[in-house]
Amino acid sequence: MSMRLILLGPPGAGKGTQAARLASRLGVPAISTGDIFRANVSEGTELGQLAQKYMDAGEYVPDEVTNQMVAARLSQPDAEAGFLLDGYPRTEAQVAELDSILEANGHQLSHVVELTADTDEVVARLLNRAKEQGRADDTESVIRRRLDVYAEQTAPLVQTYADRGLLVQVDGMGEVDEVTARLTDALGVTTD
Template sequence: MRLLLMGPPGAGKGTQAAVISERFAVPAISTGDIFRANVAQQTALGVAAQTYMDAGEYVPDEITNAMVADRLAEGDCAGGFLLDGYPRTPQQVAELDEILALADVGLDAVVLLEADTDELVSRLLARAREQGRADDTEPVIRRRLEVYAAETGPLAADYAARDLLARVDGLGPVDEVTERILTVLTSVAAQRTATSAP
């Protein structure tokens, strides 16, 4: 399975990514993990990214794209992967299309976790209190959610047009949300098996 997991901050992507990757035996790849690994290993890309991060600037697409391409070229991704947090922009969608085309593979599904904004704000405020993040105020959180909606709305529409998008209600107990996602993906896996059968 080659999957993308999308969803606003606080929708529980990280939690669900871990379960899904285990269920389908594919690596869960988050851009945050890729960045940290490259910075820790002082790779050329990591050093370049660190320069932007230290300046409080957005890491350019070309660096992020190169890191993702390197990660997807690793052996454990040969049988599939779950990308969490990438792509975030139409330019990154185009780049991912190119990376997959070069490997002669395609995406099986894009899961979009959806949740009510006020519920997400409550969740993120609670998380900020637990983690002692005083700068995560309600206006800051609402702004992050607005930016997410503006950036990823076009991506969801693009993947929907390709008949890859599965919208899943991200609210409720973790295991219930997991069950909803697995129901969708099991159906996708069955369809893929049916179409690849001789």
């Protein structure tokens, strides 16, 4: 099934888990800017070093760096038939850049899915993940800062995409399988 999707939601809402599940069902790549940033950090690339400074402070990596990275990724052959973006766009400027990228390739978005989640539950999830995975970027103060930045910069995109008639909201709280079922139902994706 060919779909071009964006998955929005606060950090810890389960976007990464659900993106992987949904992309697998759709047969499209799940493209996560967070994973790409972390890979660059672990490889010690110039982009990774720059991204690390922002990530450690709980801030977003600048648009110009992120836009170039996403444009390059969307031009790869596996994304031609569709994709699921997790973590992009995060700002109105990135929305405009994504619109340009898609238009240049003769494509358009199918849906924008917002996973909604309770703030305190999200903080608890991320603190637990930090313990399990040893992720230094997931301290409580950084998590709360990331949630503030999300509310300031990314949450307004929900209205932008709602105004375009593309927004689908799905409750991201509960067991992983329950959330996946809600997502596939909301998008009309048949399950195996």
